[in-house]
Amino acid sequence: MLHDQGYLELGGENCLVKVSIDQFYGIGINDFAVAVSKTALWIAERQALDDAEAIAGQAMPHLPLHDSGNIVCDNALRYDWNELLPGGECDYVMGNPPFIGQHLKSQDQTEDMRVVWGKDYDGYLDYATGWYRKASQYLTKPDAQFAFVSTNSITQGVPVPSLFKPIVGDGWRIRFAHRTFGWDAQSTDMAHVHVVIIGMDKADDATMPPILYTYQTPEDDPEPTHPRHINGYLFDGPDVYVAKRSQKVSPLGHGLNFANRGSQPTDGGNLILDTREDYDKAMSDPVAAKYVRPFRGSQGLINGIDRWCLWLTDAQPSDLRGSAFLRNRIEACRQMRLASKKAPTRESAATPWLFQENHQPDVDYLAIPKVFSGRREYATCDYYSPDTISGDANFTCVDPDGFNFAIIESAMFMAWQKGIGGRLKSDCRFSNTLVWNTLPLPPVDTAMHVAIVAAGKNILAVRANHPKSSLADLYDPTFMPKDLRDAHQNLDKVVDVAFGAKSWLKDDNDARLQILFDDYVKLIG
Structure with a gap:
C-alpha cells in the first residue's frame, strides 16, 4: 500500500524528496517477513536519500533510523486493511501474493478465499486472486490503483469470469498488463513459473488508453501496445466471459x-500393453490376440508411439476364462479397482475386463x-x-x-x-x-x-x-x-x-x- 502524504520536510518546502518511509504500509503473514520488509524499506529510503543528495547537491539527514510502524504481521485475507490505513486515503496497492492453485490450497487457505469472495467463490480461483478482490473492495479513492504479480492461470480458462466479472462490475478496468512471461523467483522453494502482471484502475479507456506488454520470448524486452480495451484474457477485446x-x-x-x-481404462495398467514385450506376450496367446487393439493417448497421437490395449467389449466368457494371459490381467485389474477409494472405481470391479468408461x-x-x-x-x-x-x-x-x-x-x-x-x-x-x-x-x-x-x-x-x-x-x-x-x-x-x-x-x-x-x-x- 502507498499513501500520499505530501512533501517530506527535510529541507523546506522546495526539497526534492517527496516520498518517505512513513507513506508505505504492508501486511505480512509471519514476523520474519515483516522484519525483512521493514529492513528493505530502510535500505530503500537510504538509497533514495543518497540519490537525492547527488541530484540536489545538498546533504539529507540519514539518521536516526526509525520504525515506521506501518507493517503489521497478520493474514492479509482476514485482516481489515482499513485498520492499517483507511481505503479512502490509500493511493496504490501492489504486491506478489502467494501462487497456490485450485488443488494445492490448504483447508485454511480455502476458507480464506470463502471469506474474501463469499458466494462468488467457485473453488477454481488461485489463492492470489483473493488479493485482487480485497483490493478492489478496499480502495475508494477515485484515482486509486492496484497491481499484482500472479500466475498466468488467472487469465486462462474457467477462472477468468469468476475473477474479473465481479471486479469489472464494480467499475474497475485493466489499465496495464504484462502477458505471460517466465519468472525465476530465485528462491529455494519457488521453481521457474509463468506469470502475468495486472494493474487496475477506474479511469476511462478513451482518456487514458491501456497499455499491454507482450513477450515474444522470455529473453526479449516486452513490446508495448495501446489496445482499445484489455479484457480478462489479456487481449484487445470487450469484457466478454466465455x-x-x-x-x-x-x-x-x-x-x-x-x-x-x-x-478411460482405470485399470492400473493391466488392460494396456505399453511395451513391445507385453504386445508379443499377448499375441502369442491365440485367444488374447483376438482382442488386441492399437491404443492412442495424446503422446502416442502426437509422437507416433505405438501402444496397444485389450479391448474385450465383445469377448465371450469362455475366452476370458480360457486364456491364462487374460485371466491374470483381468484379476489384477479387479484387485486394483477394489482397492480404490473412489466408489465408481470399486463398482467397476464387477466388470474388470472392460474400460471403466467406453466412449469409443x-x-x-x-x-x-x-x-x-x-x-x-x-x-x-x-x-x-x-x-x-x-x-x-x-x-x-x-x-x-x-x-x-x-x-x-x-x-x-x-x-x-x-x-x-x-x-x-x-x-x-x-x-x-x-x-x-x-x-x-x-x-x-x-x-x-x-x-x-x-x-x-x-x-x-x-x-x-x-x-x-x-x-x-x-x-x-x-x-x-x-x-x-x-x-x-x-x-x-x-x-x-x-x-x-x-x-x-x-x-x-x-x-x-x-x-x-x-x-x-x-x-x-
Whole structure:
C-alpha cells in the first residue's frame, strides 16, 4: 500500500524528496517477513536519500533510523486493511501474493478465499486472486490503483469470469498488463513459473488508453501496445466471459460436431500393453490376440508411439476364462479397482475386463489431444479407424466430410485455444465444453463449406508426403516443412474470411481474437 502524504520536510518546502518511509504500509503473514520488509524499506529510503543528495547537491539527514510502524504481521485475507490505513486515503496497492492453485490450497487457505469472495467463490480461483478482490473492495479513492504479480492461470480458462466479472462490475478496468512471461523467483522453494502482471484502475479507456506488454520470448524486452480495451484474457477485446457449454447443448459454431472424451481404462495398467514385450506376450496367446487393439493417448497421437490395449467389449466368457494371459490381467485389474477409494472405481470391479468408461466411436473419427505444446502454431489432430482405441488423454469427434478437422487445424482455432483455453504450465489444454463448444463460427454457406473441407484435405495429403515424421516432427515450428506450412496458410486464407476477416490475417493472432470475441458476443446474443 502507498499513501500520499505530501512533501517530506527535510529541507523546506522546495526539497526534492517527496516520498518517505512513513507513506508505505504492508501486511505480512509471519514476523520474519515483516522484519525483512521493514529492513528493505530502510535500505530503500537510504538509497533514495543518497540519490537525492547527488541530484540536489545538498546533504539529507540519514539518521536516526526509525520504525515506521506501518507493517503489521497478520493474514492479509482476514485482516481489515482499513485498520492499517483507511481505503479512502490509500493511493496504490501492489504486491506478489502467494501462487497456490485450485488443488494445492490448504483447508485454511480455502476458507480464506470463502471469506474474501463469499458466494462468488467457485473453488477454481488461485489463492492470489483473493488479493485482487480485497483490493478492489478496499480502495475508494477515485484515482486509486492496484497491481499484482500472479500466475498466468488467472487469465486462462474457467477462472477468468469468476475473477474479473465481479471486479469489472464494480467499475474497475485493466489499465496495464504484462502477458505471460517466465519468472525465476530465485528462491529455494519457488521453481521457474509463468506469470502475468495486472494493474487496475477506474479511469476511462478513451482518456487514458491501456497499455499491454507482450513477450515474444522470455529473453526479449516486452513490446508495448495501446489496445482499445484489455479484457480478462489479456487481449484487445470487450469484457466478454466465455462460459462452458454443456455437451447436451450443440456447439456454438455452426456445422461443428460434438467432441467427446476418449475411453478411460482405470485399470492400473493391466488392460494396456505399453511395451513391445507385453504386445508379443499377448499375441502369442491365440485367444488374447483376438482382442488386441492399437491404443492412442495424446503422446502416442502426437509422437507416433505405438501402444496397444485389450479391448474385450465383445469377448465371450469362455475366452476370458480360457486364456491364462487374460485371466491374470483381468484379476489384477479387479484387485486394483477394489482397492480404490473412489466408489465408481470399486463398482467397476464387477466388470474388470472392460474400460471403466467406453466412449469409443464405431466409425472413423478425428482424435484431438487434450494437452499439446503451446509452441505449436497449429493443432496436432489426426484420423483413426474405430479399431484404434482412443484413451481419455484425447477427445474424439465424428467428422464424416472433414469440416471439423479443417476448422480445428486453422490458425483461427489456435488463436481461440490459446486465448481462452486453460493451460498446463505453458502447454495448451483442449476442452470440449470451454474451447470447442464455444468456438464462435458464424453460419457458413455451401461454397465456403466446400472450400474449407478441400483445404483441410490438402493438409492430410501433404502430411502423407512425410510418412516417417510424427506430428511432433511436422508441427515443430522450427522445422515445419514448407509444403505443410503452405497448406495451412491456404486453409487460413479461407477460414479467416469464414469467421469475418476481410482477408487473410497472416500471423496476426491478436486480430483473429478481436474477430472471435466480437463474433462470440453476437452469437450468444
